[in-house]
Amino acid sequence: TIPLRLFRKTGLKIPSRLEVRGEVYLAKDEFKRINTEREEEGLATFANPRNAAAGSLRQIDPKNTASRRLNIFIYGAVASGELDIASHYEMLNYLVDAGLKINPNIRKAASLKEIKRYLESWEEKRKDLPYETDGVVIKVNDFGYQRKLGQTSRNPRWAIAYKFPPEEEVTRILDIKVSVGRTGALTPVAVLRPVTVAGSTISNATLHNEDEIRRKDVKVGDWVAVHKAGDVIPEIVKVIKERRDGSQQEFTM
DNA sequence: TTGTTTCACGCCATATAGTG
DNA sequence: CACTATATGGCGTGAAACAA
Numbered sequence: 001t002i003p004l005r006l007f008r009k010t011g012l013k014i015p016s017r018l019e020v021r022g023e024v025y026l027a028k029d030e031f032k033r034i035n036t037e038r039e040e041e042g043l044a045t046f047a048n049p050r051n052a053a054a055g056s057l058r059q060i061d062p063k064n065t066a067s068r069r070l071n072i073f074i075y076g077a078v079a080s081g082e083l084d085i086a087s088h089y090e091m092l093n094y095l096v097d098a099g100l101k102i103n104p105n106i107r108k109a110a111s112l113k114e115i116k117r118y119l120e121s122w123e124e125k126r127k128d129l130p131y132e133t134d135g136v137v138i139k140v141n142d143f144g145y146q147r148k149l150g151q152t153s154r155n156p157r158w159a160i161a162y163k164f165p166p167e168e169e170v171t172r173i174l175d176i177k178v179s180v181g182r183t184g185a186l187t188p189v190a191v192l193r194p195v196t197v198a199g200s201t202i203s204n205a206t207l208h209n210e211d212e213i214r215r216k217d218v219k220v221g222d223w224v225a226v227h228k229a230g231d232v233i234p235e236i237v238k239v240i241k242e243r244r245d246g247s248q249q250e251f252t253m
Numbered sequence: 254t255t256g257t258t259t260c261a262c263g264c265c266a267t268a269t270a271g272t273g
Numbered sequence: 274c275a276c277t278a279t280a281t282g283g284c285g286t287g288a289a290a291c292a293a
Contacts, residue, residue, distance in 0.1 A: 047285060054263065055286040152276065179282080187281065199285095206282040208267055230265040234283055 001071050003099045012097055015079040020100060022074035026053040027130045030069045048199025049132055050231065073103040075137070087141045108141065119162050126164065134231045135163035166227040168237060169202075171195040173222045176207065176251045188213060188253065190224075190236060198228055205234040210253050217241075219248040 007014050026034075031049040038045050046052035056068040074095050076088070085091050092102045109115045119136055126133055140146050140158035149157040175191040187206060194203040205226060207213050216239060218224070223243040229235045 050264090051285040058262080058287050060288075189282075201284080204283060206267090208282075212267080228265095228284085232264040232284070233266065235266075 001101055006099045008099060009097055012094075013083060015083050017080040018098075019078040020074045020095065021076045021078075022072045022100075024053055024057060024070050024072045025049070025131045026056070026068065026070055028132065029130065030071075034068060047201075050199075071131075072101060074100045075102070086143055088139055088143070088146075089141050123164065133164075134166070135161050137161050163230075166229070166231065167198045168225050168227045169195045169197045170223060170225055170240065171202070173218065173220055173224055176213075176218075176220055178253060186253065188251070190218065192224075192226065195226065197226060197234075198231065200228060200234075202226055202228070202234045205236050207236070213251060218251070219244075220251055221248040 006018075026049040028049065031046065031052060034052065035045040046055070052068070053070060056065050056070055059065045074092075077091055077095055079085070083094070085094055089106070089108055092106060096102055107118055109118060115138055122136060138160055140149060146156070146158040151157055172193045173190050174193055177189050177191055179187050179189050187208065188210070190205045190207050192203055192205060194201050196202075207216075207218060216236060218236065218239055223240040225237040225240065227235055227237055
Protein backbone atom coordinates (compact mmCIF):
# COMPACT_ATOMS: atom_id res chain seq x y z
CA THR A 1 0.00 0.00 0.00
CA ILE A 2 3.00 2.27 -0.38
CA PRO A 3 2.57 3.69 -3.90
CA LEU A 4 5.44 3.23 -6.32
CA ARG A 5 4.97 6.81 -7.43
CA LEU A 6 4.19 9.81 -5.23
CA PHE A 7 2.98 13.32 -6.06
CA ARG A 8 0.57 12.47 -8.84
CA LYS A 9 -1.47 15.42 -7.73
CA THR A 10 -0.43 18.55 -9.58
CA GLY A 11 0.43 21.80 -7.85
CA LEU A 12 1.95 20.06 -4.85
CA LYS A 13 5.34 21.23 -3.70
CA ILE A 14 7.84 18.38 -4.04
CA PRO A 15 10.85 18.39 -1.72
CA SER A 16 14.24 17.28 -3.01
CA ARG A 17 14.24 14.68 -0.30
CA LEU A 18 11.43 13.18 1.74
CA GLU A 19 11.72 10.53 4.40
CA VAL A 20 8.51 9.08 5.76
CA ARG A 21 8.06 6.98 8.84
CA GLY A 22 5.15 4.75 9.61
CA GLU A 23 3.89 1.66 11.29
CA VAL A 24 3.27 -1.53 9.39
CA TYR A 25 0.32 -3.61 10.44
CA LEU A 26 -1.54 -6.74 9.45
CA ALA A 27 -5.32 -6.30 9.40
CA LYS A 28 -7.42 -8.78 11.35
CA ASP A 29 -9.14 -10.23 8.28
CA GLU A 30 -5.82 -10.64 6.45
CA PHE A 31 -4.42 -12.42 9.48
CA LYS A 32 -7.38 -14.79 9.38
CA ARG A 33 -7.06 -15.29 5.63
CA ILE A 34 -3.38 -16.18 5.94
CA ASN A 35 -4.01 -18.64 8.73
CA THR A 36 -6.86 -20.31 6.85
CA GLU A 37 -4.60 -20.68 3.83
CA ARG A 38 -1.77 -22.00 5.92
CA GLU A 39 -4.07 -24.51 7.53
CA GLU A 40 -5.19 -25.78 4.13
CA GLU A 41 -1.57 -26.11 3.10
CA GLY A 42 -0.73 -27.95 6.30
CA LEU A 43 1.57 -25.18 7.53
CA ALA A 44 1.81 -23.95 11.10
CA THR A 45 -0.56 -21.08 11.80
CA PHE A 46 0.64 -17.73 13.13
CA ALA A 47 0.08 -16.89 16.77
CA ASN A 48 -0.93 -13.23 16.48
CA PRO A 49 -1.02 -10.45 13.88
CA ARG A 50 1.83 -8.50 15.42
CA ASN A 51 4.42 -11.23 15.16
CA ALA A 52 3.05 -12.45 11.85
CA ALA A 53 3.60 -8.95 10.46
CA ALA A 54 7.12 -8.85 11.88
CA GLY A 55 7.91 -12.20 10.34
CA SER A 56 6.46 -11.14 6.99
CA LEU A 57 8.85 -8.20 6.81
CA ARG A 58 11.79 -10.48 7.44
CA GLN A 59 11.16 -12.60 4.37
CA ILE A 60 14.06 -12.65 1.96
CA ASP A 61 11.80 -12.96 -1.08
CA PRO A 62 9.64 -9.83 -1.33
CA LYS A 63 7.00 -11.89 -3.16
CA ASN A 64 6.31 -13.66 0.10
CA THR A 65 6.04 -10.36 1.91
CA ALA A 66 3.67 -9.01 -0.73
CA SER A 67 1.44 -12.06 -0.45
CA ARG A 68 0.81 -11.24 3.21
CA ARG A 69 -0.89 -7.99 2.23
CA LEU A 70 0.57 -5.84 4.93
CA ASN A 71 -0.61 -2.31 5.36
CA ILE A 72 0.96 0.89 6.69
CA PHE A 73 0.01 4.12 8.36
CA ILE A 74 2.53 6.92 7.91
CA TYR A 75 2.82 8.93 11.11
CA GLY A 76 5.62 11.35 10.38
CA ALA A 77 8.06 12.68 7.85
CA VAL A 78 11.35 14.47 7.51
CA ALA A 79 11.58 16.68 4.46
CA SER A 80 14.30 18.94 3.21
CA GLY A 81 13.63 22.49 4.33
CA GLU A 82 11.75 23.99 1.40
CA LEU A 83 8.34 22.60 2.31
CA ASP A 84 6.91 25.36 4.51
CA ILE A 85 4.84 23.13 6.74
CA ALA A 86 4.51 24.27 10.34
CA SER A 87 2.67 21.52 12.14
CA HIS A 88 2.26 17.81 12.41
CA TYR A 89 -1.36 17.95 11.31
CA GLU A 90 -0.47 19.88 8.18
CA MET A 91 2.31 17.46 7.43
CA LEU A 92 0.01 14.47 7.64
CA ASN A 93 -2.46 16.08 5.28
CA TYR A 94 0.38 16.85 2.89
CA LEU A 95 1.44 13.21 2.97
CA VAL A 96 -2.09 12.13 2.09
CA ASP A 97 -2.02 14.51 -0.88
CA ALA A 98 1.33 13.05 -1.84
CA GLY A 99 -0.32 9.62 -2.02
CA LEU A 100 0.48 8.01 1.32
CA LYS A 101 -1.85 6.46 3.85
CA ILE A 102 -2.31 7.89 7.30
CA ASN A 103 -4.54 6.77 10.13
CA PRO A 104 -8.02 8.17 9.46
CA ASN A 105 -8.78 8.68 13.15
CA ILE A 106 -6.40 11.54 13.91
CA ARG A 107 -7.92 14.52 15.73
CA LYS A 108 -6.75 17.91 16.87
CA ALA A 109 -7.46 18.63 20.52
CA ALA A 110 -7.33 21.98 22.28
CA SER A 111 -7.18 20.77 25.88
CA LEU A 112 -6.29 17.85 28.09
CA LYS A 113 -9.98 17.43 28.74
CA GLU A 114 -10.62 16.95 25.05
CA ILE A 115 -7.77 14.46 24.83
CA LYS A 116 -9.19 12.51 27.72
CA ARG A 117 -12.63 12.41 26.14
CA TYR A 118 -11.11 11.15 22.91
CA LEU A 119 -9.18 8.40 24.66
CA GLU A 120 -12.27 7.25 26.52
CA SER A 121 -14.25 7.21 23.30
CA TRP A 122 -11.95 4.49 21.98
CA GLU A 123 -12.02 2.13 24.95
CA GLU A 124 -14.88 0.16 23.39
CA LYS A 125 -14.80 1.36 19.79
CA ARG A 126 -11.31 0.03 19.22
CA LYS A 127 -12.68 -3.49 19.01
CA ASP A 128 -14.45 -2.51 15.79
CA LEU A 129 -11.26 -1.34 14.09
CA PRO A 130 -10.05 -3.60 11.27
CA TYR A 131 -6.71 -4.00 13.05
CA GLU A 132 -5.53 -4.57 16.61
CA THR A 133 -4.36 -1.54 18.52
CA ASP A 134 -2.93 -1.04 21.97
CA GLY A 135 -3.20 2.72 22.34
CA VAL A 136 -3.20 6.27 21.08
CA VAL A 137 -0.29 8.65 20.54
CA ILE A 138 -0.66 12.21 21.77
CA LYS A 139 1.56 14.79 20.10
CA VAL A 140 2.32 18.48 20.31
CA ASN A 141 1.16 19.78 16.94
CA ASP A 142 3.28 22.88 16.35
CA PHE A 143 6.75 22.13 14.97
CA GLY A 144 8.17 25.18 16.73
CA TYR A 145 7.07 23.85 20.10
CA GLN A 146 8.34 20.43 19.16
CA ARG A 147 11.76 21.92 18.49
CA LYS A 148 11.72 23.79 21.78
CA LEU A 149 10.78 20.68 23.70
CA GLY A 150 13.44 18.58 21.99
CA GLN A 151 14.07 14.97 22.86
CA THR A 152 15.88 12.62 25.20
CA SER A 153 18.11 9.88 23.90
CA ARG A 154 15.22 7.62 23.01
CA ASN A 155 12.04 9.66 23.25
CA PRO A 156 10.79 13.01 22.06
CA ARG A 157 9.43 15.28 24.79
CA TRP A 158 6.54 16.31 22.55
CA ALA A 159 4.81 12.97 22.14
CA ILE A 160 3.59 10.26 24.46
CA ALA A 161 1.63 7.06 24.09
CA TYR A 162 -1.54 6.29 25.94
CA LYS A 163 -2.02 2.54 26.23
CA PHE A 164 -5.31 0.79 26.74
CA PRO A 165 -5.40 -1.58 29.71
CA PRO A 166 -3.76 -4.78 28.46
CA GLU A 167 -5.38 -8.21 28.51
CA GLU A 168 -4.76 -9.89 31.84
CA GLU A 169 -4.80 -13.59 32.79
CA VAL A 170 -4.37 -15.54 35.98
CA THR A 171 -1.94 -18.40 36.37
CA ARG A 172 0.29 -20.04 38.92
CA ILE A 173 3.98 -19.76 39.77
CA LEU A 174 5.33 -23.29 39.54
CA ASP A 175 8.88 -22.40 40.42
CA ILE A 176 11.41 -19.59 40.59
CA LYS A 177 14.66 -20.23 38.81
CA VAL A 178 17.81 -18.18 38.74
CA SER A 179 19.22 -17.45 35.33
CA VAL A 180 22.83 -16.55 34.77
CA GLY A 181 23.37 -13.71 32.30
CA ARG A 182 26.24 -13.23 29.92
CA THR A 183 28.11 -11.08 32.40
CA GLY A 184 27.36 -13.33 35.33
CA ALA A 185 24.38 -11.40 36.64
CA LEU A 186 21.90 -13.60 38.49
CA THR A 187 18.26 -12.94 37.75
CA PRO A 188 15.29 -14.71 39.31
CA VAL A 189 12.73 -15.85 36.76
CA ALA A 190 9.21 -17.04 37.54
CA VAL A 191 8.28 -20.30 35.86
CA LEU A 192 4.57 -20.12 35.18
CA ARG A 193 1.87 -22.59 34.29
CA PRO A 194 1.65 -21.64 30.62
CA VAL A 195 -1.23 -19.33 29.86
CA THR A 196 -2.33 -17.67 26.64
CA VAL A 197 -2.38 -13.88 26.81
CA ALA A 198 -3.19 -11.79 23.74
CA GLY A 199 -2.01 -14.44 21.33
CA SER A 200 1.19 -15.45 23.11
CA THR A 201 1.88 -18.32 25.44
CA ILE A 202 3.44 -16.96 28.58
CA SER A 203 5.49 -19.47 30.50
CA ASN A 204 8.22 -17.31 32.06
CA ALA A 205 8.46 -13.82 33.46
CA THR A 206 11.45 -12.05 34.90
CA LEU A 207 11.36 -11.02 38.55
CA HIS A 208 14.50 -8.91 38.02
CA ASN A 209 15.99 -9.23 41.49
CA GLU A 210 15.35 -10.05 45.13
CA ASP A 211 14.01 -6.59 45.98
CA GLU A 212 11.40 -6.91 43.27
CA ILE A 213 10.31 -10.28 44.64
CA ARG A 214 9.89 -8.76 48.08
CA ARG A 215 8.11 -5.70 46.73
CA LYS A 216 5.59 -7.84 44.91
CA ASP A 217 5.57 -10.42 47.71
CA VAL A 218 5.88 -13.30 45.26
CA LYS A 219 6.12 -16.85 46.54
CA VAL A 220 6.46 -20.19 44.79
CA GLY A 221 2.97 -21.62 44.37
CA ASP A 222 1.25 -18.23 44.26
CA TRP A 223 -1.59 -17.39 41.93
CA VAL A 224 -0.69 -14.31 39.93
CA ALA A 225 -2.16 -11.95 37.35
CA VAL A 226 0.03 -11.58 34.25
CA HIS A 227 -0.05 -9.32 31.21
CA LYS A 228 2.18 -8.32 28.31
CA ALA A 229 3.73 -4.91 28.95
CA GLY A 230 3.80 -2.91 25.76
CA ASP A 231 1.92 -5.84 24.27
CA VAL A 232 5.15 -7.80 24.30
CA ILE A 233 6.97 -8.32 27.59
CA PRO A 234 5.48 -10.81 30.05
CA GLU A 235 5.01 -9.17 33.42
CA ILE A 236 3.63 -10.30 36.74
CA VAL A 237 1.09 -7.66 37.68
CA LYS A 238 0.22 -8.80 41.17
CA VAL A 239 -0.12 -11.71 43.53
CA ILE A 240 -3.64 -12.87 44.31
CA LYS A 241 -3.17 -13.34 48.00
CA GLU A 242 -6.72 -14.51 48.67
CA ARG A 243 -5.89 -17.71 46.84
CA ARG A 244 -3.02 -18.67 49.11
CA ASP A 245 -3.55 -21.96 50.94
CA GLY A 246 -0.41 -22.24 53.05
CA SER A 247 1.49 -24.34 50.52
CA GLN A 248 3.33 -21.27 49.20
CA GLN A 249 7.09 -21.24 49.65
CA GLU A 250 9.22 -18.19 50.32
CA PHE A 251 12.01 -17.83 47.76
CA THR A 252 15.58 -16.94 48.56
CA MET A 253 18.38 -16.42 46.05
C1' DT B 254 19.67 -33.66 2.83
C1' DT B 255 17.09 -33.09 6.81
C1' DG B 256 16.14 -31.79 11.36
C1' DT B 257 17.37 -28.91 15.27
C1' DT B 258 19.30 -25.09 17.56
C1' DT B 259 20.81 -20.51 17.77
C1' DC B 260 20.55 -15.88 16.61
C1' DA B 261 18.84 -11.21 15.64
C1' DC B 262 15.07 -8.35 15.84
C1' DG B 263 11.29 -5.30 17.71
C1' DC B 264 8.84 -4.23 21.64
C1' DC B 265 9.19 -2.31 27.00
C1' DA B 266 10.29 -2.52 32.19
C1' DT B 267 13.61 -2.25 35.45
C1' DA B 268 18.07 -1.63 37.24
C1' DT B 269 22.84 0.20 37.76
C1' DA B 270 26.61 3.35 36.94
C1' DG B 271 27.92 7.54 35.53
C1' DT B 272 27.42 12.70 33.91
C1' DG B 273 26.35 17.52 34.47
C1' DC C 274 17.40 15.62 39.63
C1' DA C 275 17.19 14.45 34.85
C1' DC C 276 19.33 12.39 32.07
C1' DT C 277 22.54 8.89 29.07
C1' DA C 278 24.34 4.47 28.35
C1' DT C 279 24.10 -0.11 29.10
C1' DA C 280 22.47 -4.66 30.68
C1' DT C 281 18.96 -8.07 31.26
C1' DG C 282 14.71 -10.33 30.76
C1' DG C 283 10.64 -13.06 27.27
C1' DC C 284 7.97 -14.10 22.86
C1' DG C 285 7.26 -15.12 17.99
C1' DT C 286 9.34 -15.15 13.74
C1' DG C 287 12.51 -16.35 9.81
C1' DA C 288 17.16 -17.07 8.61
C1' DA C 289 21.45 -18.86 9.52
C1' DA C 290 24.31 -22.04 11.66
C1' DC C 291 25.01 -26.45 13.23
C1' DA C 292 24.41 -31.54 13.88
C1' DA C 293 23.06 -35.96 12.39
